[in-house]
Amino acid sequence: MKKLKIVLTPEWGEFQQMETVNAMQVEEWYEPAEAAPAFCFPDIAFGGRCPFPEWDELQMEDAVGQLPYEIRPIPTLDDNMTFRGVFPERTAEGAIHVRYRIFPRILPEGYRRSPCFDFRAEPNGLNGTGLFSLILPYSEDEKEKMETVLSWDLSGLPEGSRAIFSLGESFCGGIGFRGNYTRKDLADTMFAVGRMQAFEKDGLGVYWFLDPPFDIRGIAEKILPIFRYEKNYFEDSSAEFRVFLRRDPFTPSGAGSACPYAFISTYSALDTPEDFAGDEEKWIDVFIHEMTHTWPAMEDQTTGDGTWFCEGATEYYCTMIPYWGGFASAEETSRKIHRKIVEDYLENPYREMPNREIPKIQWQDLRAQHVPYGRGMLYIARTEAKLREEGKGSILEIVKKHSITNPMTRQEWKDFIFEKLGQEGLEDYQHMEEGRIPTFEKDLFGPEIRID
Ligand SMILES: [Zn+2]
Known part of the structure; x- marks a missing residue:
C-alpha cells in the first residue's frame, strides 16, 4: 500500500480586519507515485460557486531535488466539478514531497449561500474540507487505499487552539488521525482549526x-x-x-x-x-x-441515481425519528411533512422531472433540487407502509446493513424490493424514477399524522 503523510500548519494573523488563521501550509509526502498525474484537485465546482483556495509556492521535490511539474485539466472525478492534475515533468525518485500555502477565500461581491465546502475564515479560526484544501494523490483506481497519517502543527496558533477533523481515530493528543483511506475518503472530510x-x-x-x-x-x-x-x-x-x-x-x-x-x-x-x-x-x-445522513445511503456516482434515497430516506427518518422517540408532537410532525411533501415536492414545477434529468438543471434552478427529497421521502413512506401492510418487515433491514461510508447500490435496492414486493414493487420503483406522481393514503405516516 502506498504511503501518504500530511502535515497541516495553520498560520495566525490578520485577515480582512479579523484576528484568525490567515493561511495554512500543507505538506505531503507520497510514495511511490507512479500515476500520471501524481496529484489532483477540483477546479470549477457547483457551477462556479465553490473554488479551490488561492495558493502560492507549490513546490515539488523528490530524492533528486526539485521536481518540475505542469498543471492541466484531467477527466472529472465528480459530476459536480472539473478537475486538474499535477504532472511531474520527469520520473520521480522515492517519495514526492509537496508543499504549498493556501489562503482563506475572499468572497466575491454580492456573494450568497452556496455549498459550504470552501476554505473560509472568521474571527478566531477557519473551517473547510479536504476536497477544497488538499491536493491529493491521484489513482486510476478510485478504490485504492493509502496508508495515511495526518497531523497538525499548531505551534503558530495562540495557546488553547484546537484542530478537529471529521475522519478517523484521533492520535497525538487528538490533533490528527491515521488509517487506510482512498483519495475520496480524504476529500470527503471537514475540519476546523483555531481558538x-x-x-x-x-x-x-x-x-x-x-x-x-x-x-x-x-x-x-x-x-x-x-x-x-x-x-x-x-x-x-x-x-x-x-x-x-x-x-x-x-x-x-x-x-x-x-x-x-x-x-x-x-x-x-x-x-x-x-x-x-x-x-x-x-x-x-x-x-x-x-446527522441522519450517517445511515441511509445509496451510491450516487451518476448523480440522480441515488439522490432520491440519500435525501428522501434521510428526510423520512429525520422527520419520523423525533416523532417516534417522543421528541416532536404529531402536530409539529404533520406540519413538517406538509412542507416537505406538499410544498416542496407536489407543488414544485419540476415534480414530474425524472431522477436523472434533475442534476442537469439543478444548479440553474435551485427549486429542482427539492424534488428528490420529497419524491424519495414519499416513496420510502409508501414502501414502508406497503411492507407493513403485507407483513414483509421494514426497509430498516436493508438500511442498517449500510452507512454513508458503505452505501448500498441501486441494484441492491431493486433486489430488495423485488424480493419483498415482487414485480409490482419494482414497477412502483420505476415509476418513482420516471417522476410519476403516486397516489397515497392520508394516514401514510401514522394514524395521528395529517397530510393536508
Ligand atoms: Zn441531505
Missing part, C-alpha cells in the same frame, strides 16, 4: 468560534437524545458526528453542507438573537437531517 469552543458528548461534537446569536449549547443538548435514539435505531452504537458552525458576513445565511460524519452549518454574523428566534426549529431540523 474554538465545543460541546462534546457521547460521540456528538459541535464546534464554533465566536458565540452565534443562538444558544448553541442548549440546541446541542436538545439534539443529543435524538442522536442517541438514532444510534440505537440504526444499531450503530459507536457512531460519531461533528458539526462545525460557520459565521457568514452576509444575510440571509443558514446553509449547510455535509460529508460523512460531519457538516458545516452557517449562520449570519448580522443576525441578532431576535432575528434568529423564529429560526431555531428550522436550524435544529437541518442539524438532524445532516
